[in-house]
Amino acid sequence: MSSTQASDASEPEEAPVRPPVRPARGPGPMGGAGMPVEKSKNFGPSARRLVGTLRPELGRIVGVVILSILSVVFTVLGPRLLGEGTNLIFEGSISKNLPEGATKQQIIDGLRAQGDDTMADLLSGMQLTPGQGIDFGALSTVLFWVLALYCLSSVFGWLQALVLNVVTQHTVYRLRDDVESKINRLPLSYFDRMPRGELLSRVTNDIDNISQTLQQTLSQLLTSLLTVVGVLVMMFIVSPLLAVISLVTIPLTIVITATIAKRSQPLFVAQWKHTGELNAQIEEAFTGHALVKVFGRQHEVSEVFSDKNEELYRASFGAQFVSGIIMPSMMFVGNLVYVVIAVVGGLQVASGSMRIGDVQAFIQYSRQFTQPLTQLGSMANLLQSGVASAERVFELMDAPEQSPDPADPVEPEKTDGRLVFDHVSFSYTSDRPLITDLTLDVEPGHTVAIVGPTGAGKTTLVNLIMRFYELDSGRITLDGVDIAAMTRDALRSRMGMVLQDTWLFGGTIRENIAYGRPDATEDEIVEAATATYVDRFVRTLPDGYDTVLDDDASNVSAGEKQLLTIARAFLARPSVLILDEATSSVDTRTEVLVQKAMTALRSDRTSFVIAHRLSTIRDADLILVMEQGAIVEKGTHQQLLDAEGAYARLYEAQFAGPVSEDL
Incomplete structure (x- = not known):
């Protein structure tokens, strides 16, 4: 496509006949980093589809699972070995104080004979060597293996995080690439219905939220589930009784998390609703900052901001407070279970049913058991947020695409720029026809001016030439070839467009022209800059053609922006040129330069000029007067004035002096 179609998504002039546009939801004051306002509509199907985007990374995902299993296995074995170390220390200390040479059974029998059954029961559960102290050799071996296990667990955990990061970023990269490709395949009518801020939010904020959700939930979900399973197995190995007691935390966790999440979700909805409203108010006030000051409305704006800020504060405080109860509640449950395990475990040690190191290991396992359950509960809001963002992106991905290019495209053998409208009909909505049975033959190299009131169909006519919209009936030919038989790229490469709203990107003047x-x-x-009067002002800039324009091109004037867009079109060398009200935003003196530049640009090209200033199209070869999608008059400037019809009325209304209603 030629550079001059920089505003492919420019809105057609007939805005009133389009489907209603939904209000935009831009990012909040903090950049939209939080979760979306709405909850997911179909959580299950959307979550499965989101997981399906990971399918190309299946090999790496298997690697992540294996690494996670190894990391968790080494982590859960650690407390068991530490318990053995505790047993070596405790039982070695007891053994040192027992008479050397006696057997364990002899000592226990002696204690029972003395009536000390409690101590006898305690010693019965220990592995004792009377007269010997702590076996530091065995203790060193145990500590070495504990250190090795935790080191291996950390290494495998780090590798798992690394591979998972690769999986997530590759997935998000493909998703962004798919969205970009999808946007290029969408018809212009989609952008008419979709507010620009809403589309940008889906492409940026929602995909970033998906990335964050995948990164956090995949890692925590996998690790938490494996940890729960691994710890539960070890707990049953150490003490089935204490394991059953610990399982009480599962239903408690589910009930507490579900109850709190149910109460916090509406508060989060309110929080992000007020965030959007505050953002909209700030954007509106800052955009019209000069007008606010001119009309002295600073106080009112400040009051509105304070009210919105107060609403956001209350909603945010409630949402964060309620959701923040989850972690303390889970810790409270964990502490209760900890107390029960400590008491029951102590009784079992005293009875000789368990060794003290096993109780210590079980207490560590109980901590490891409740922590992943708490993490799973805290992931509920994050997962809901990510799936909601995924739904919004999937809605974009599922939007109907423009009709594909023909399988066997045809291109004109010559590029004279002859355009023929053959009984063309078009409407934005089926119930409101706009252009009906339009027939027009434009000779190569001629300049055709299109005038008429707002909503007459002027911009729509040139949008049909560019195939931004498909015809309802009839056809348009370029140099004898139906434009529907050409690829869009081939068609638009032969055309250039200069719009009323100038578009320049952040870069040098040279890059913008080229x-x-x-x-x-x-x-x-x-050469292009000189022909379009750009060179004369570029030479006055300190960096000349290397002058960098910012995103808004605020370092050049409105007229200079327009000249730059004309130079861009001049350099593209299109065979058909479209000028859509290109001089409406410049002053009279600059308009003279723009007119000269456009005259040079139109030389030897078929040109369509949309204009409200009739003074700019007097030299057109043909002037079309449109009303309600139909051409009601056509001819030269003088012919139409002599006809005293619609064009003459427009001309008189524009150039006749104002008449007082009192006269």
Whole structure:
């Protein structure tokens, strides 16, 4: 496509006949980093589809699972070995104080004979060597293996995080690439219905939220589930009784998490609703900051901001407070279970049913058991947020696409720029026809001006030439070839467009001029700039053609912006040129330069000029007067004035002096 179609998504003039546009939901004051306002509509199917996006990374995902299993296995074996170390220390200390040479059974029998059954029961559960102290050799071996296990667990955990990060970023990269490709396949009518801020939010904030959700939930979900399973197995190995007691935390966790999440979700909805409203108010006030000051409305704006800020504060405080109860509640449950395990475990040690190191290991396992359950509960809001964002992205991905290019495209043998409208009909909505049975033959090299009131169909006519919309009936031919039989790229490469709303990107002046022909030489760029009166003001800039324009091109005037877009079109060398009200936003003096530049641009090209200033189209070869989608008059400037019809009325209304209603 030629560079001059920089505003492919420009709104057609007939805005009133389009489907209603939904209000935009832009990012909040903090950049939209939080979860979306709405909950997911179909959590299950959307979550499965989101997981399906990971399918190309199946090999790496298997690696992540294996690494996670190894990391968790080494982690859960650690407390068991530490318990053995505790047993060596405790039982070695007891053994040192027992008479050397006596057997364990003899000592126990002696204690029972003395009536000390409690101590006898305690010693019966220990592995004792009377007269010997702590076996530091065995203790060193145990501590070495504990250190090795935790080191291996950390290494495998780090590798798991690394591979998972690769999986997530590759998935999000593909998703962004798919969204970008999808946007290029969407018809212009989609952008008419979708507010620009809403589309940008889906492409940026929602995909970032998906990335964050995948990164956190996949890692925590996998690790938490494996940890729960691994710890539960070890708990039953150590003490089935204490394991059953610990399982009480599962239903308690589910009930507490579900209850709190149910109460916190509406508060989060309110929080992000008020965040959006506050953001909209700030954007509105800052955009019209000058007008706010001119009309002295600073106080009112400040009051509105304070009210919105107060609403956001209350909603945010409630949401964060309620959701923040989850962790303390789970810790409270964990502490209760900890107390029960300590008491029951102590009784079992005293009875000789368990060794003290096993109780210590079980207490560690109880901590490891409740922590992943708490993490699983805290992931509920994050997962809901990510799936909601995924739904919004999937809605974009599922939007109907424009009709595909023909399988066997045809291109004109010559590029004279002859355009023929053959009984063309078009409407934005089926119930409101706009252009009906339009027939027009435009000779090569001629300049055709299109005038008429707002909503007459002027911009729609040129949008049909560019195939931004498909015809309802009839056809348009370019140099004898139906434009529907050409690829869109081939068609638009032969056309250039200069719009009323100038579009320049952040880059140098040279890059902006060469946007449509990146391979243009320096001489060609300067030639285009000179022909369109750009060179004269660029030479006055300190950096000349290397002057960097910011995103809004605020370092050049409105007229200079327009001249730059004309130079861009000049360099693209289109065979058909479309000028859509290109001089409406410049002053009279600059308009003279723009007119001269456009005259040079239109030379030897078929040109369509949409204009409200009738003074700018007097020299057109043909003037079309449109009303309600139909051509009601056509001819030269003088012919139409002599006809004293619609054009003459427009001309008189524009140039006749104002008449007082009192006269």
